[in-house]
Amino acid sequence: MTRSAPSIRARLTGWYSVVLFFMLLVYAAATYLAVRHEFFEQLEDQLHDDFESAEGFLSPAADGRIVWASDRYRDPDEDEDKGIDVWAGGGEPIYRSRASTSLPPIALPAAAAAARYESLDVGGRTWRTLTASTLVGGKPLVMRVSRSEEKLRAQLAEILGVLVLGLPLVVALASVGGYVLARGALTPIDHLAAAARRITAERLHERLSAPNPDDEIGRLTAVINDTYARLEASFDKLRRFTADASHELRTPLTVVRGIGEMTLKDPRSPAEYKEAIGSILEEIDRLTTLVDTLLRLSHGDAGTVRLSPETLDLRNLARDVAASLGILAEERSQRLDIEAPEPVMATVDRLVLREALTNVVDNAIKYGPSGSRVLIQVSADRDRAVLEVRDEGPGVPPEHRERIFDRFFRVDDGRSRQTGGTGLGLSIAKWAVDVNGGRISVGSGVPHGSVFRIELPRATASSRDDDSLVRTRRGEHT
Amino acid sequence: MRVLVVEDEPKIAAVLAGALTGDHYEVAIAGNGEDGFFRASAEVFDLVVLDIMLPGRSGLDILQALRQQRIHTPVLILTARDGVDDRVCGLDLGADDYLVKPFAVPELLARIRALLRRGRPSDVLRLKAADLELDLVARRATRGERSLDLTVREFDLLEYLLRHHGRLVSREMLAHDVWREPRRATPLDNVIDVQMARLRKKVDAHGTPRLIHTVRGVGFVLREGEP
Numbered sequence: 264m265t266r267s268a269p270s271i272r273a274r275l276t277g278w279y280s281v282v283l284f285f286m287l288l289v290y291a292a293a294t295y296l297a298v299r300h301e302f303f304e305q306l307e308d309q310l311h312d313d314f315e316s317a318e319g320f321l322s323p324a325a326d327g328r329i330v331w332a333s334d335r336y337r338d339p340d341e342d343e344d345k346g347i348d349v350w351a352g353g354g355e356p357i358y359r360s361r362a363s364t365s366l367p368p369i370a371l372p373a374a375a376a377a378a379r380y381e382s383l384d385v386g387g388r389t390w391r392t393l394t395a396s397t398l399v400g401g402k403p404l405v406m407r408v409s410r411s412e413e414k415l416r417a418q419l420a421e422i423l424g425v426l427v428l429g430l431p432l433v434v435a436l437a438s439v440g441g442y443v444l445a446r447g448a449l450t451p452i453d454h455l456a457a458a459a460r461r462i463t464a465e466r467l468h469e470r471l472s473a474p475n476p477d478d479e480i481g482r483l484t485a486v487i488n489d490t491y492a493r494l495e496a497s498f499d500k501l502r503r504f505t506a507d508a509s510h511e512l513r514t515p516l517t518v519v520r521g522i523g524e525m526t527l528k529d530p531r532s533p534a535e536y537k538e539a540i541g542s543i544l545e546e547i548d549r550l551t552t553l554v555d556t557l558l559r560l561s562h563g564d565a566g567t568v569r570l571s572p573e574t575l576d577l578r579n580l581a582r583d584v585a586a587s588l589g590i591l592a593e594e595r596s597q598r599l600d601i602e603a604p605e606p607v608m609a610t611v612d613r614l615v616l617r618e619a620l621t622n623v624v625d626n627a628i629k630y631g632p633s634g635s636r637v638l639i640q641v642s643a644d645r646d647r648a649v650l651e652v653r654d655e656g657p658g659v660p661p662e663h664r665e666r667i668f669d670r671f672f673r674v675d676d677g678r679s680r681q682t683g684g685t686g687l688g689l690s691i692a693k694w695a696v697d698v699n700g701g702r703i704s705v706g707s708g709v710p711h712g713s714v715f716r717i718e719l720p721r722a723t724a725s726s727r728d729d730d731s732l733v734r735t736r737r738g739e740h741t
Numbered sequence: 742m743r744v745l746v747v748e749d750e751p752k753i754a755a756v757l758a759g760a761l762t763g764d765h766y767e768v769a770i771a772g773n774g775e776d777g778f779f780r781a782s783a784e785v786f787d788l789v790v791l792d793i794m795l796p797g798r799s800g801l802d803i804l805q806a807l808r809q810q811r812i813h814t815p816v817l818i819l820t821a822r823d824g825v826d827d828r829v830c831g832l833d834l835g836a837d838d839y840l841v842k843p844f845a846v847p848e849l850l851a852r853i854r855a856l857l858r859r860g861r862p863s864d865v866l867r868l869k870a871a872d873l874e875l876d877l878v879a880r881r882a883t884r885g886e887r888s889l890d891l892t893v894r895e896f897d898l899l900e901y902l903l904r905h906h907g908r909l910v911s912r913e914m915l916a917h918d919v920w921r922e923p924r925r926a927t928p929l930d931n932v933i934d935v936q937m938a939r940l941r942k943k944v945d946a947h948g949t950p951r952l953i954h955t956v957r958g959v960g961f962v963l964r965e966g967e968p
Contacts (some may be wrong), residue, residue: 590939
């Protein structure tokens, strides 16, 4: 992570600089063009003014010729950067200022056509000119006013120079600034990484802290903390499971060992030996079941269970389970009823799902009081098939509902060996429902008792035709 | 009847030998794969009990070699609890039946009896033990003069006990053969116990000598006198 952070920093800065460079380039070009345009417009305005004021210098003489009356005002000849040329309609010059003598004379017919601005290069100097025809004293004249562009071009060059030199400088400064900012923004991630690395399996209860929980880093921290919380929960679960499993395995082993040692200590009657061996065999039976069940669950965890799904009516499954466990309910004077008004199809592995239902119903019978009712309900909503098992037992307290499906979890620790279960029945049920793509949950019944709810994806009734086929094939196989 | 046991674990081999000898079989034991294959192909046995996990040469290997040599002695394989593939593989290679370790000895004996009986027609129409009589055709049960009112399941259960008259029947066997469940589970164990208690109440009622006995930690047995 530390190796990639500088690269993010560098990349950010790089992109930032490139984008900034192009933006500034466009900005500079636009500025330059706008300024240039403005300068020329100003120059032309000045030429226009020059033209009008020059008209004032012209007046008809006594002989009817138009003459340049330079003595009335300051002589324009003194200005090196301005020129005025006046021609009579016939082409003979009336006046040419000193500065503009180097400029070529104008082509009269063209000049007479319309007023026009143009730039003229003469001897290394560029002039901006306005040529137009006018009437003085009723006589047509052609007049050209000109101003040197030197000063304007020098100013433009200066501006261009500032822009061209300034641009890389600004981009370079911005890059440095951007890098510093990016580093500043990304440093908390480095800190986060370092802090996260310190949290090991033994210190999973620790959490990362963020200065501001609402910014991006804060949210990232929250996500990481959330992950740690889940990790800690599964570690706890695993730790508890290992402790529970070794306890459950150790108890029968202790019994076996104790009986063996006690029996061998003194001579016994054959009946006593029989009793002892029988008792040992019972414990071994318990151990075998336990190991077998754990192994199946671990197969489930590893995802190596092979399923043979078929589309079936859950009502049949409910009837099947009720028929098989009915005798246990009878023993406890309980009523085991099924409420299933209409066919509910689901595509599941029949044997695996049956195991789930068997365990849940067995649980309901076990915890339901004598004389109570256990009800299996089969129903469906739009896309889910639902199996519900209601009992009238003590129910599952809300604080235990999360863990009731955990391996070896018991609401009442004392009951384990009396009820004879392994403490894995509901875990197996959960596993069996999960692999069939469903979910199992527990809620409370009305007015009391618990409701175990198995939800499965509902199959369309049209696929019912496959049912008999699949079953036949399974039948052949077994 | 001669049975060859190919099993490398001496304690298990001794248990098997003891149980089989007790049921009047003649037992030979091979402690490794090579020896097992040599004896199975050189001598004549009625049945081979073959462990899959053997040092040297695996049980599946031996099974395959035997079948390739056209030796069709029935073979019952023993597999570890986790070896689902072994089981399938073994049946594919020509094993006749399998048992998963740890197995119950009565079940092993029952399986062996079934394998040895295979192919012989079962023409039994009535089963008897002491004054208990089962008419398999009419599905009627009587104890002495008394007619027993049995449910379908109870009749099947009693028939199974009678077929294994005098021999131990484990819960695994009942789950598998009477309830036809693929595996034993705690709820089913409870069902079997309750069912057995009810059957016993009907069969052994009214002061008649007890026929159905519970053998603690093992299972049940139907026999006259004490178990």
